[in-house]
Amino acid sequence: MRKYILLFFLGVIALSFRLYRLDARGLITDEKFTLLNANGFWVGGANQSAFKKTYFTAQDFWEKKGPQDFMDASANADFGTHMVHNVILHYWMKVFGNSDFSVRMPGLIFNVLTVLLIYLLVLKYFRSYSMAFLAGLLFAIDPLNIAQSHIARSYPLSFFLITLATAYFVKLVSGENSKKNFVIYAVLIGLAMLNHYMNFFVPLLHVLIFLVIRNKSHLWTGFILAALANALLLFYWFNWGGGKGAMGFLKDKNEIHKKIAENLQDELSQTIQLASPDVIAKKGIALYYDISVITHGLFEDIKGVKVFLSSLLLAIGILLSVQGHKYKRYAGLFLSLLILALERIYLGSILASAALFVAFYYAVKYLLETRRYEAEKQEFVWLCMGLGMLILPLIFVVRDAYLSGNTTSLTHRYIGNASPFVVILVSIGVIRAAQEKVILGALMLFLMIFQWTNIQKGIQDYFADRSVYNAYFVPERVPNPYAALAKEIQEKAALGDTLVIPGAYKDKYEERFDKGGTVSYKDAQFLNLYFPKDYALIQYVDPKERERLYLKKKDGERVLLFDFKGEEYRY
Incomplete structure (x- = not known):
């Protein structure tokens, strides 16, 4: 009974912090990239035929995408990471929709499960209620994990996968070395690596620990097969899958960041x-x-x-x-x-x-x-x-x-x-x-x-939107502006109207390194995520407009609907 009472309290504590204000603030850039990738769309719209037209509709935007589109989208925006989370989110949204509350919920669930898993594992292997409860409590109130549970990204899933994979590793080296456990272990490691490459520390440590433990001769075959399976998976992923451009992406990113850091006159040099x-x-x-x-x-x-x-x-x-x-x-x-x-x-x-x-x-x-x-x-x-x-x-x-x-x-x-x-x-x-x-x-x-x-x-800094875990937003973010706009547009637009979306905005990085006159389709992408898939309103991306979104009526009148004000509402 004591075991489950403490488990219940940990669950309540973890859920309380993670459910509080879950959808009170709009998605940050990384989250919006996640939503695009989880639908198979490249950030910027390069693989969407809608943006190859002068005029388009939400029906054009929501064109069907295949498996290669999903991998290419991830490769384009996130160098092939977050893939497992994005697949889960793709099917999750089919059932529960893509409200901010909904798309953040998978991460919340995986993070709370990790709290409970930590408690149960420590109790099982160290046989101490005080150690188990303290470990679960520290994870439950960790500002980093509270923040990650409020962001539609793959990190909470990674934490859960690598903890569960290690639990199976412990099973294997302590005598429960069935074929089933080896298969589950290999799958968990593979999923963790596809979810984010930074998880490689965990199998690396498993290898090092395996080398120093005693009485392991009967385990070599199983671990070698698990390692080969994952090596082949990653070989495919980095050559033909979503990670094919990862190394080049990271190299370019580092060079850009170094240039910013070297220019002391650049305001971004204070953070980079x-x-x-x-x-x-x-x-x-x-x-x-x-x-x-x-x-x-x-x-x-x-x-x-x-x-x-x-x-x-x-x-x-x-x-x-x-x-x-x-x-x-x-x-x-x-x-x-x-x-x-x-x-x-x-x-x-x-x-x-x-x-x-x-x-x-x-x-x-x-x-x-x-x-x-x-x-x-x-x-x-x-x-x-x-x-x-x-x-x-x-x-x-x-x-x-x-x-x-x-x-x-x-x-x-x-x-x-x-x-x-x-x-x-x-x-x-x-x-x-x-x-x-x-x-x-x-x-x-x-x-x-x-x-x-x-x-x-x-914790307070996070909920006040001035945390190192979600950047600093002054003023504090408001609920999702794109979702609110999509609802307002559907209420105000009439047959024959045209939605005019800004296409000249560039963020701080693009302003420094993208000197071309390319049109930005990001505002159009983020807005269309919240339109019904059969919505037939005609849309146009204005390559000269930077901030304002208009509804152009049939008689030519332009009705101002929203001013993004640079980064103030783009997050």
């Missing part, structure tokens, strides 16, 4: 910075804190590498003072007091940071203990996954920033797939530390109480 060692170090440390959930936003309080390193020394001092022999204890106590005295203006923040290091120490200590016992192989795998996913994604994004020369890779969504595993590592470390010594239990309690303010602020 040159990757200097100082900037990389600070952004990398900020990601380290946020990947841990429990220390979300802590770098805003610490604001420096020096204090971060001081907190590491403080953690060493604390560990020596509670674990060492007589003289080591005195040395640890002296070091701790010295650090606290030198960094006293950061007292609360440095203690919280040190507490996280202490929690990681006890998680790693537990990992080393489980390595000795074959019977505890499951715990060993989960702890290795937590530690590996804490380290590898951070190394990857830091390396990418260094090689590309800009900081666009140093962002939360590229390390988000670590969050299911890191919450397990953190929760186990916190509970183990608290069980070791009363003073350490007090330190872990302080960490959670002190950090609740930062976590709360992260």
Whole structure:
């Protein structure tokens, strides 16, 4: 009964945060790209015959698309990622429609399922209600995951797939190595990789863990076949499928971002910075804190590498003072007091940071203990996954920033797939530390109480539309302008009217690098998504109009319906 009561509470908490204001704000650019891709349409309309005509209707826009269109659309806009999510969303919209609430619901469902899955897995393999509930709770209130549940993108699906795939990996290495489990494992890994390439960290860690575990001779054949199946799948995908242009896309994207960062007069250079060692170090440390959930936003309080390193020394001092022999204890106590005295203006923040290091120490200590016992192989795998996913994604994004020369890779969504595993590592470390010594239990309690303010602020910032997880919108976004416009047009338009849609608008990137006079069909695409498929109103994209959308009446009168005002309503 206790198991299911806690499961119920976690479900309520997770759903409450994720359902709140789910459709209160319009779709951001990435979400609109998702809706186009999920219908087989290229962003920009290159594969839609409607935009090859001067005049067209929604019937033209909604022309039927085949499987190749879906892959090409994904390759064109998202370098072949998000494919599994887009397929699910395609059929979801056929049943539930494409309102903002509806298209965001699959991500919400997968994220809540991941909360519950984490709780059940930790309870099963670590046999601790406190560890299981804390892990589920941290994931449920994680500002990153709350934000991702409100965005119609594939990341929540990725988190669910890689967590479930790892659960099957644990089954396989701990004796449940049936053919059925190998097939399910191979399928889950394949789906995760097609959903987003950044999920490659998970099978990579599975390989590394498999190489170090004992008594595995009977598993080689199954894992080799699973690896070959996925290698062939990705070989096809990168050569003929949706990922065929991925590498070239990323190269071009990095070159554009570097040019922006190098031009200090460009307003975008404030967000796309040159990757200097100082900037990389600070952004990398900020990601380290946020990947841990429990220390979300802590770098805003610490604001420096020096204090971060001081907190590491403080953690060493604390560990020596509670674990060492007589003289080591005195040395640890002296070091701790010295650090606290030198960094006293950061007292609360440095203690919280040190507490996280202490929690990681006890998680790693537990990992080393489980390595000795074959019977505890499951715990060993989960702890290795937590530690590996804490380290590898951070190394990857830091390396990418260094090689590309800009900081666009140093962002939360590229390390988000670590969050299911890191919450397990953190929760186990916190509970183990608290069980070791009363003073350490007090330190872990302080960490959670002190950090609740930062976590709360992260959640509030997201719902106020000024979060690092969804960019900053001033003023706050309104409900979907395109959906509202489509409804208004259907109410006001009469037979013989023509809808005139702006076609001269270019976003900040296009203004810098697309100097041609090409017509933009994006406003027309986003608007037509909300027209019925049989809607026969004549439409025209005006190549000279940038902002205003008109209804041209039969008598020639132009009725202004909406002014997009640049980015204010285009998000």
